[in-house]
């Protein structure tokens with residue numbers, strides 16, 4: 523058995539890396555010895571396209587991140603950003619005070635101009651006919667340019683999918699991972715084939731990513747691999763959890779919220795632990811893929827990978843990106859740079875909040 527390295531060993535390893543980096547600095551007098559471009563990126567998946575969460579809730583961070591990627595000539599790996607504000611069609615995550623910006627259309631256009639597509643997570647599962655004309659949700663979709671060919675929606679509900687196909691035929695449609703949780707926990711290949719004929723891309727159920735024989739039967743150009751899902755492998759509560767999320771986003775019921783909290787605290791702690799499945803401890807692993815697993819899937823020809831985490835703290839979310847996107851040799855240096863930027867941005871945000879809440883001057 524491999525033992526974990528001690529803290530001192532880890533510290534020594536970091537020092538070693540710093541010494542190596544110093545050597546390069548002295549040789550080249552530049553912060554990094556590498557030619558700008560591909561070497562900044564993870565060398566094991568040079569052709570990967572990243573589909574990244576946080577479009578709304580992490581707007582400031584993603585805007586900074588994109589301009590950093592652009593100035594380093596590596597923004598071509600960023601394919602789309604996705605998320606949705608608090609609207610009725612939102613799915614996957616709870617409506618919890620995510621603002622619908624007045625300037626969303628301009629914001630989306632600015633991303634498109636930089637080569638990044640915008641996908642709205644309108645993946646609510648429980649929509650009915652009467653929800654299709656929800657004004658805010660419709661207004662949100664109206665903000666997308668459907669002619670540029672880069673934008674789309676992530677859907678899980680057939681009614682909404684059909685409605686949007688008619689209303690906005692130029693938008694791409696991705697079948698949400700939530701759809702696979704509900705409709706295909708059995709990993710039927712026929713289901714995937716049918717979805718791949720109906721949608722531009724299909725996000726693979728996160729339990730199925732480890733079944734390479736199944737993956738091998740999928741159309742590479744129409745598949746998206748979510749590499750850091752927040753639930754545990756083979757969690758039995760995904761369907762319930764996702765259905766409750768969708769219901770909550772429609773009526774914001776307190777009871778639903780309480781039931782979800784209970785699931786979170788008592789049966790599925792998310793990411794790695796299912797508390798009520800002690801009999802199947804071999805299933806206790808996270809579906810946060812290791813680099814070797816990402817590499818194995820990439821080598822099969824898959825190129826569209828997805829990173830979620832829009833409701834995680836910004837530092838955690840940033841780390842997901844750093845971990846998968848950058849050359850691991852340089853990741854800690856990128857982390858330093860990105861975390862400093864987050865700190866500066868957070869200070870600006872706090873200053874703005876204080877300014878807005880400042881008491882009026884008394885006469």
Ligand SMILES: [Zn+2]
Pocket residue numbers: 753754757758759760790791792
């Ligand atoms: Zn779970």
